[in-house]
Amino acid sequence: MIRVIVVDDEALLRSGFQLILSAAADIEVVATTVGAEAVDTVRRVSPDVVLLDIRMPDVDGLTVLGQLRALPRPPIVAMLTTFDADEYILTALRSGAAGFLLKDTEPDQLAQLVRSLAAGGVVLSPKASRAIWQSHPGATAAIDAQADRVQRLTEREREVLVLVAEGLSNTDIGTRIHLSAGTIKDHVSAILTKLRVGSRVQAALLAQRAGLLDGHGRSEPGR
Structure with missing residues (x-):
């Protein structure tokens, strides 16, 4: 089983991602949480993959990413964003994120992207990456x-x-x-x-x- 945590300030998004991913036989969403509780939750449940919102009101995703990367056994982290040209994405990728997912990713693609992350792959949308270069x-x-x-x-x-x-x-x-x-x-x-x-x-x-x-x-x- 691939153990996943979803970190986002929006309860509806957390619930939606949990519902979609839990439908996959090989994926278990072991927790959903907000940014301020993310690091403690990761320490407690030891996930394989963390889907982390890049913009949150309580603590920004880049700060959480840095804290997760500093753990003795850091999980694989992919950033969640609404904007394919988000100004923080390049910083996150350079800081150790394994990729990023747009929050409107098609539900039937989400589980496969998580599997790719868990297997050591990277998740980058070519279309979104072009938007990053232009911005x-x-x-x-x-x-x-x-x-x-x-x-x-x-x-x-x-x-x-x-x-x-x-x-x-x-x-x-x-x-x-x-x-x-x-x-x-x-x-x-x-x-x-x-x-x-x-x-x-x-x-x-x-x-x-x-x-x-x-x-x-x-x-x-x-x-």
């Missing part, structure tokens, strides 16, 4: 400079990076391209080193910005 020109310039490093990857590493950006875990990537999970882990480590990033989600952002997911990168992949 944050300063951050875009910095990421463009980093995205140039994608050109240093081998063809196999680019293939793996695309699948990382699509949210697949190492095991799922291995199944897709007929390699062992250990081999994929080695490829991911090499990718992170070459891109000079510290997480899969940062690598996925560079892949999106370089155009690897839509075939319209700023330069063609090398052979």
Whole structure:
């Protein structure tokens, strides 16, 4: 079972997410709470995944994210937001969030996204990510400079990076391209080193910005 906590200031959203996720046979919503009680609740019930509102009146999601990341065994955290161009999303992703979900995510997609998070995947909407770039020109310039490093990857590493950006875990990537999970882990480590990033989600952002997911990168992949 994948143990999930939903943290949001709106009781209706908490109840809705709990109802949707609890319908999945392999997911258990072990608690729902507001931001001020989030860290204590996580310590008490030890979830696998936390869905965390990025904007709350009692305490902001970035503060809670930092506190959760500092725990001895931090859960996987994905941010919840109403806005696909939320100014805090890039900060959250750089601070260790495994992705973000729009609050109007289709109900039939929600359980699969949680499964992807629990398996070590990242959750990033390409459409929403484009909105982020357009809303944050300063951050875009910095990421463009980093995205140039994608050109240093081998063809196999680019293939793996695309699948990382699509949210697949190492095991799922291995199944897709007929390699062992250990081999994929080695490829991911090499990718992170070459891109000079510290997480899969940062690598996925560079892949999106370089155009690897839509075939319209700023330069063609090398052979």
